[in-house]
Amino acid sequence: MPMGQAASPNSAGGDVIIVGAGHNGLVAASYLAQAGFSVQVFERRHQVGGAAITDEFVPGYRNSICAYVVSLLNPRIIEDLDLPRHGLEIMDRADHTLIPGRSAGSGHFFSEHDASFHEAVRALSIRDAERIGAFEEVLQMAADVLRELAEQTPPNLGGGLMDLLRAGRLANRLRRLGQKMQTEFLKIMTMSVAEYLDEWFESPVLKTLFSQQAFVGNMVSPYAPGSAYVLIHHYFGEINGKTGAWGHARGGMGAISEAMASAARERGVAIEVNAPVRQILVEDGTARGVELADGRTFRARAVAANTNPKLLFSELVPDGAVSADFRRRITNYRSHSGTLRINLAVKQLPEFTCLTDLPADQQAERLQGLIMFSGDWQYCEAAFHDAVTQGWSAQPIIEMYIPTIIDDSLAPPGQHVISLFCQHFAYELPDGRHWDEEKHNAAEHVIDFLSAYCPNLPHILVGMQVLTPLIRARKGHHRPIFEEVRKLGFVRVRVDNDVFDLDDVPELDRYKLHNIEAVVDRLVIPDPEDESPSAYQDFISRVTDSVETSLRLGEG
Numbered sequence: 001m002p003m004g005q006a007a008s009p010n011s012a013g014g015d016v017i018i019v020g021a022g023h024n025g026l027v028a029a030s031y032l033a034q035a036g037f038s039v040q041v042f043e044r045r046h047q048v049g050g051a052a053i054t055d056e057f058v059p060g061y062r063n064s065i066c067a068y069v070v071s072l073l074n075p076r077i078i079e080d081l082d083l084p085r086h087g088l089e090i091m092d093r094a095d096h097t098l099i100p101g102r103s104a105g106s107g108h109f110f111s112e113h114d115a116s117f118h119e120a121v122r123a124l125s126i127r128d129a130e131r132i133g134a135f136e137e138v139l140q141m142a143a144d145v146l147r148e149l150a151e152q153t154p155p156n157l158g159g160g161l162m163d164l165l166r167a168g169r170l171a172n173r174l175r176r177l178g179q180k181m182q183t184e185f186l187k188i189m190t191m192s193v194a195e196y197l198d199e200w201f202e203s204p205v206l207k208t209l210f211s212q213q214a215f216v217g218n219m220v221s222p223y224a225p226g227s228a229y230v231l232i233h234h235y236f237g238e239i240n241g242k243t244g245a246w247g248h249a250r251g252g253m254g255a256i257s258e259a260m261a262s263a264a265r266e267r268g269v270a271i272e273v274n275a276p277v278r279q280i281l282v283e284d285g286t287a288r289g290v291e292l293a294d295g296r297t298f299r300a301r302a303v304a305a306n307t308n309p310k311l312l313f314s315e316l317v318p319d320g321a322v323s324a325d326f327r328r329r330i331t332n333y334r335s336h337s338g339t340l341r342i343n344l345a346v347k348q349l350p351e352f353t354c355l356t357d358l359p360a361d362q363q364a365e366r367l368q369g370l371i372m373f374s375g376d377w378q379y380c381e382a383a384f385h386d387a388v389t390q391g392w393s394a395q396p397i398i399e400m401y402i403p404t405i406i407d408d409s410l411a412p413p414g415q416h417v418i419s420l421f422c423q424h425f426a427y428e429l430p431d432g433r434h435w436d437e438e439k440h441n442a443a444e445h446v447i448d449f450l451s452a453y454c455p456n457l458p459h460i461l462v463g464m465q466v467l468t469p470l471i472r473a474r475k476g477h478h479r480p481i482f483e484e485v486r487k488l489g490f491v492r493v494r495v496d497n498d499v500f501d502l503d504d505v506p507e508l509d510r511y512k513l514h515n516i517e518a519v520v521d522r523l524v525i526p527d528p529e530d531e532s533p534s535a536y537q538d539f540i541s542r543v544t545d546s547v548e549t550s551l552r553l554g555e556g
Contacts, residue, residue, distance in 0.1 A: 014038030014270075017290055017300040019277050019316070022050025023073075025306025026260035026271075030081050033267035040298065041269060042290065044276035047254075048261045050306070054254030054410075058463035061345035062410045063417040064253035066467070068401055069093065071237025071246040073256065074150070081263040088259035089250040090239055091406055096369030097209060100354045100453045107354040108205050109366055124203040135200050136235075138184045143235035143244070145173060145185065188228050192221075194377050196228035204376040210234075211380065212372050215397050219338020219387060219424045222380040250407055280305075280312075282321040310335050336427035338387065340442055341467040344418040345411065349402070350454035364405070371400035373453070387424035391433060392442055396449060397423040415462070422446050427469040435468040442468070 016032050018025045021043035029039045047053060051066035070090060078088070094112055101107030110120050122129035155166035174182060187196060193214040197207045211222060214230040221227075239247035249255045261271060280303060281289040289299035305312045313322060313330045322330075355363040374380065374397045383393035404416040411417050429438060443466045451457050 014040055014300055016040070016302045016304060017042065017298055018304045018306055019280070019290060019312075020044070020050065020306035021048040021257075021261065021271055021273065022306045023052045023257050023260055025050075025304070026257065026264050027077055027081070028304060028306070029269045029271075030260065030264045030267055033264065033269045034080075039264075039269045040300070041264070041271045042275040042277055042292065042298075043271065043273045046274055047257075048271065048273065049254055049257030052253040052257045054252030057343050057465035058345040060412050061415070061417050061462065062252060063343045063403070063419060063465075064249075065343065065465070066341060067253050068403070068419040068421075069246045070249050070253065070256065071239055072233070073237075075238050075241075076151070081260065083256070083259040083263060086259040086262040086266075088255055090247040091250055092240060092242075093246055093248045093406065094365075094368035095245060096366065098352075098366045098369070098371045099205065099208065100352050100371065100373065102353060102452055104353060104357045108209075110209060112369065121203075121206060124205055125201070128201045128203050128206055131200055132206075138181070138188070139231055139235045140244070141177065141181050142185055142188050142232045145177070146232060146236055147238075148173065188232065190226060191228045192223045192225055193227040193231065194222035194380075196231070208374050208376065209372070212370075212374055212397070212399065215374075215380070215423045216399060216421055217337055217339050219336070219384065219426070221384045222377050248403055248407060251409055252403070252407075277316060279318060280316050280321075282318055285321070308335060309333065337469040338424045338426065339469060340392070340420075340422040340425040340439075340446065342420040342422060342443060342446060343465040344420065345462040345464070346416050346418060346457070347460045347462060348414065348456075349405075349416055350418070350450075350460065351456045352454045354453070367402055368405050371402075373398040373400070373450070383424050387426045389430065391429040391438070392425040392445065393423065396425075396446065398446070398450070400450075420446065425469055435470040439466050439468045442466070 015037040016029075016039045018029050018039060018041045021041045025041060026048060029041050033039045053065050054062055055065050056062045057065065078084070078090075096112050097110045099108040099110075108120065108124075111117050118129060118132065121132050149170065152169070153166060155163040155170065157163075174185065177185060187199075193211045194207075197210055201207055210231060213233050214220070214222070214227045216230075218227070218230065235244045237244065237246065239245040265271060276293040277290045278293045279291050280287050281291060281297065281299070287303035289297060290303065291297045305316070307316070310330055310333050313327065319327075349364075349367065352363070352367075355366060358366075375395070379395060380397065383395060383397050386393045386395075399419075399421040401419045402416055403419065404411045425442060429435060443464060447458060447461070
């Protein structure tokens with residue numbers, strides 16, 4: 001069945017049904033199809049990929065909307081699915097890190113080149129320079145262990161003989177590390193990032209450099225037990241044969257998902273988008289199929305869910321299909337994001353004050369890798385505490401990446417897109433505030449913060465897309481009428497008494513945005529289930545007229 005084509009009602013789903021066409025679901029579908037199973041994938045949204053997508057968020061500007069760099073995609077998957085033949089090109093990305101300062105010549109730059117990197121470390125601390133090699137050896141050891149285990153089926157607690165054998169192989173792998181490395185592995189997996197790095201280094205700047213990974217998407221204190229584990233991620237991945245490297249997919253992360261979908265379809269997998277699953281069909285304790293939101297049902301020998309487990313068991317699996325104890329535990333499962341994800345469209349590169357005393361070529365070099373805004377443990381602890389008590393960090397922790405420096409396919413000639421991963425921003429705001437009302441205040445806060453480092457940023461800004469922790473967790477609303485609203489560039493619409501953010505709409509100019517929202521909020525769109533053309537056209541006509549009036553008023 002071609003992608004997007006509707007299947008007949010109440011039809012068989014084949015051997016396996018997969019709920020969700022994120023990159024994990026697409027990979028599973030390809031391997032199952034290659035093994036001879038018939039596979040059908042149902043995707044709620046209008047496109048495949050989940051968090052690995054590329055969208056035009058401002059007219060003429062495209063970017064990786066959620067995930068934005070690639071490293072943890074197993075090279076074996078790339079080879080087995082022959083993804084380059086399906087259009088995937090992963091470009092080497094400079095592994096530089098710039099920690100900007102607010103005055104000329106300030107801040108710190110860590111080059112990907114070993115000699116320059118170790119020279120920068122020695123400038124911070126001779127003692128740390130002597131220990132950095134042993135530290136990297138420990139992290140590489142831990143990454144090697146996890147890389148090996150990632151291709152093995154993990155043992156189930158309380159399982160049978162095979163699970164006992166798997167547990168034995170895991171124990172034997174750890175035994176071969178030796179006592180010293182076993183101790184380090186245990187520390188990495190259980191200690192906080194602050195306490196672990198304090199054991200190794202004395203320079204606050206070096207601790208900042210390594211600790212950043214612990215906070216990406218993870219709203220925790222630097223003293224949270226287990227946060228040291230994320231240090232391994234920088235060494236765990238592999239790109240183009242280089243372990244520990246991070247790359248960029250030409251055309252954005254959506255290129256990965258599109259290549260995976262192409263490989264799956266070539267193997268006979270049927271992928272249907274705009275096909276949200278209403279519930280999993282469970283009979284005698286076994287998943288037997290799915291019912292879609294439009295009423296169609298499909299049965300299969302097995303059902304796999306490429307969804308958040310909390311969403312799966314709280315909304316898709318019927319009440320009574322799992323025990324009360326399990327439902328209680330999954331209800332309390334902590335899976336909220338702590339990230340404000342912002343995509344910027346800009347007319348030119350931001351000009352960092354700390355780089356103004358360097359030649360243009362050296363300035364450009366320093367912007368090719370990761371640009372990190374963070375600080376010492378007190379800074380990171382305050383960022384966490386602010387988010388808990390006030391909703392977001394007064395001094396945020398931010399990762400900035402400018403993909404158009406190496407991939408000019410994402411923006412008009414000479415212009416750029418910027419990815420921002422901003423921490424910490426609470427999933428639930430205190431004092432009764434809601435993200436629907438606060439997201440642009442939070443975005444303005446981030447722009448103001450960054451302007452202290454690159455003063456030209458507000459002046460070169462063409463537009464932005466803001467994804468709050470709440471939007472990133474929402475199910476979304478993608479009936480055809482919402483597609484019409486997207487074409488006009490709106491970010492909020494009211495349906496009955498609920499206001500929804502459309503998580504993948506192109507953002508309008510932020511200075512006109514509040515006028516637009518005021519107009520759209522006063523309109524009540526037709527019932528999303530009413531798909532009659534007359535309802536669309538009447539609504540779109542009213543919105544267009546009102547917005548044109550609002551724009552004229554907003555521009556004086």
